[in-house]
Amino acid sequence: MQQTLKPAAEGLRTRVFQIIFESDTPLGKGFDVALIIAILASVGVVMLDSVAAFRTQYGTWFYWLEWGFTLLFTLELAVRLYCLERPFQYLRSFYGIIDVIAILPTWLMLIVPGAHSLVVVRLLRVLRIFRVLRLMQFVGEGRLLLEALRRSVRQIFLFFFSIFMLVTIFASVMYLIESPEAGFTSIPQSIYWAIVSLTTVGYGDVVPITPLGKAITVILMLIGYSIIAVPTGVFSAQVIRSIREERYSDEACPGCGHDRHEKRAKYCLQCGTWLDEESEDPNATGPQG
């Protein structure tokens, strides 16, 4: 397919690709910034449109702004598909689906009149910003955090499972002790209360009334207050480990194969081989290189 295009069109496609999908050229950066602004503005319009006072006053403005953004994003998606080798594969990827979701609800309103309640789905277009961020300079920071998250995900899963057990038992005990008038009408409702208390949110819509219930609540709150420590401790430790390992290079020693040296190391700590292959070992005698 690539070969069937004329060289000029091909060159144009490559240039457009660089602007839209990459961000290392000034035009590409400008496009990314403009896209972020457009996405945020369109999300802002959907939000303001949901406020009754604004809708009655600026309803038609919002309507035309929404159409403007939809046409813009449709055009952008068309160009994006145009300069890709395999457009259908893109449409089935995560970002492709988000791109379609971003414009679909507005177009559906033309065909199905009752589709107005789908309007909220348009807010998912906020996810498109992630793609832009990924292209821009936030890669390093994000990678570090994700690396630490990935490492602690099993421990955090275990943590949530323990919380689930704790909450189930506290909730069923409170369901026995407290009356339905206090809001403990069922075990799921008790679980809602237990999580509101354990996470230290404390809405106050369901609250213990009996002294025994209050005593149990005190224990639950103190547990919640203390085990905030657990994911924090696990995650901190992993972030520190990730930062520390950035100080190590992955390059293997040509002598013994050991592959965990500090980045500034010049000699292998295992066998003393000179590591920097591009220059010469000053201690070496003779021109072996």
Next chain:
Amino acid sequence: MQQTLKPAAEGLRTRVFQIIFESDTPLGKGFDVALIIAILASVGVVMLDSVAAFRTQYGTWFYWLEWGFTLLFTLELAVRLYCLERPFQYLRSFYGIIDVIAILPTWLMLIVPGAHSLVVVRLLRVLRIFRVLRLMQFVGEGRLLLEALRRSVRQIFLFFFSIFMLVTIFASVMYLIESPEAGFTSIPQSIYWAIVSLTTVGYGDVVPITPLGKAITVILMLIGYSIIAVPTGVFSAQVIRSIREERYSDEACPGCGHDRHEKRAKYCLQCGTWLDEESEDPNATGPQG
């Protein structure tokens, strides 16, 4: 007792034991996963049964599902006891008691007809969730966290003791300052309020009204907000220490017996003996090994 069994039956018992009590074979793993699903489903049925709307509609379904789970767990307990050397000792262990509690309430309903109204009895079934714990004990991550918890338990006890004193003093001061109308009807009630505030839960059911009471509350809240740091700090430090010590092997030096070397160490840091016994010391002269 073991010797009196015929070899074939003995072999069956061993195989069943491996499936039920261990999880290093594919069948054993499958059994564990099936059991976790059954336990969670049975707990889910008890929870949904407590919601009035669901009980009136699906009450009979829940009834038969409950009997199904009870028969399943009874069968499992029977098999478990069958393949153990000392079944009575198992029944007196923590997991044995949980296993009995998990099936007892439903069987009691057969004998004592009025036992169905004993909500308590049905809720004891929720304790089945503890059985999942047994299945989890093989996890490395859990061991790391438990190790860190064990190390910080004394410091965290001291922390809670200090909180208990802090809360007692703040609660008695507020009991003097605030009127019973604000909810400060007794010192225990004041303590309940103090812990709700210190843990940053903040239900809002008991709230200071007088300016002086509010000033003291501000101090209490700021203390609570800051000493979230204390268990976090202690626990993080211990997790980091646990992770770091994984870098050390426990193997003792054959020369001097020192048993805390980095895993990558090749020579004892105390006496210089070659540590890796499976290979030869490259510095050694002659074939002593």
Next chain:
Amino acid sequence: MQQTLKPAAEGLRTRVFQIIFESDTPLGKGFDVALIIAILASVGVVMLDSVAAFRTQYGTWFYWLEWGFTLLFTLELAVRLYCLERPFQYLRSFYGIIDVIAILPTWLMLIVPGAHSLVVVRLLRVLRIFRVLRLMQFVGEGRLLLEALRRSVRQIFLFFFSIFMLVTIFASVMYLIESPEAGFTSIPQSIYWAIVSLTTVGYGDVVPITPLGKAITVILMLIGYSIIAVPTGVFSAQVIRSIREERYSDEACPGCGHDRHEKRAKYCLQCGTWLDEESEDPNATGPQG
């Protein structure tokens, strides 16, 4: 004064001193445990006495129990003073004052009938437990935490100062924006609200009503949610540093005076001198020691 006592009486005084003030003998340990139980029980009686329902029913029981504990603590204080060299100096110390406060309110009730409101002051006797803990095995853990606290106290002071400014500015802005009907009746009241929000307590007794006020609240809550990090980070770092430094000994090298070696070090890392003065350097040749 010490010399004027007869030897037998002097021996008794020393033995009593060891029981009451120290905890390395079985009798001393038993005394400490009994004292903690008595203190907790007497605090429990004061607490229960403040609950109206209990006071009407068990009021006289509480009255006599209170007198029992007061006589016990008075006797204990008398014995404590008896076996000290300088009893008056003890009475002016922190624990001496707490000891007097623990028994004074009950005795005052005999003389001044209206002294009943002083009853709450008796709860300060809970502080006496700290002395017992100090004697027992919690010294190490407490010292580590206090060391870390002492090191981070200046940074935490700076942190609270910044919070004070932040809260002042947010509170005065909200005082302008929100009406008194929402609860923002004065700047101090606004500050109370700001701290309730910043510390994520969130009682809900004072809540923003206007959209602008809610927007500002969102910013304040996000700041509060994030800077929970600040004291935690500072404190964690200091705990880790304290733990790490326990791995270093303070002993100076006899060769060069360098005083920061790992505890397991045998040779000075600066000049190679043999550090363990009690044994001989195996590498040394000849009997110089």
Next chain:
Amino acid sequence: MQQTLKPAAEGLRTRVFQIIFESDTPLGKGFDVALIIAILASVGVVMLDSVAAFRTQYGTWFYWLEWGFTLLFTLELAVRLYCLERPFQYLRSFYGIIDVIAILPTWLMLIVPGAHSLVVVRLLRVLRIFRVLRLMQFVGEGRLLLEALRRSVRQIFLFFFSIFMLVTIFASVMYLIESPEAGFTSIPQSIYWAIVSLTTVGYGDVVPITPLGKAITVILMLIGYSIIAVPTGVFSAQVIRSIREERYSDEACPGCGHDRHEKRAKYCLQCGTWLDEESEDPNATGPQG
């Protein structure tokens, strides 16, 4: 301009400059402490003046105190400008603007009678304390924290951006599920609720009512409870890194220029050159120095 002044006046200006702008002389320190007290007192007066009960009783006192502080701060600003080389440049700096804002509202009340509502702006004078702190001994601690903040600012920005997306999506889902009667009247209002829940503040003014809404709330709260970890982890790691790097000196090796050695290092870890230039290398042979 400096040269046109007579020597005596010039000497006075320098002395005044040292007192007002620096804090390494006893007089300078005294001035700083007096200034902090004056600022805090004037802020306290503005706060108390906003309480209706105090204003009716002590209104005239507050009025004259306010004028006293204004005259004092005006005088201070005049002196400050007097002893500077380029007073206009100072007025345009951050602290210059704060100094003017601190006195402007009171003077404006003389000219514009309705300026009383500007009174709150005077609270910005609390920011002046930062200048004094900067001069005093809190520089080191603040620098360490700011260094760690500066390093983690990009990761924390990414974190807030992710929270913004999370909150947008949860808020729009809840806007669909919950009715306006529960308080979810618009998407911005839903966002307010989502942030109140995510930050674990939990006022309780907007609360889910439907079971589905409660289930989604539980997920949001658990996310909020867990990702308190993220800024904490990032920030802790950076504080630890900052503390650790204090152990390194910035001095470059005279041999190879490597500039990251432990402070106690005596020989360059890259080329073995003797680092301490003020003393002699004990290993060096001969008097080269």
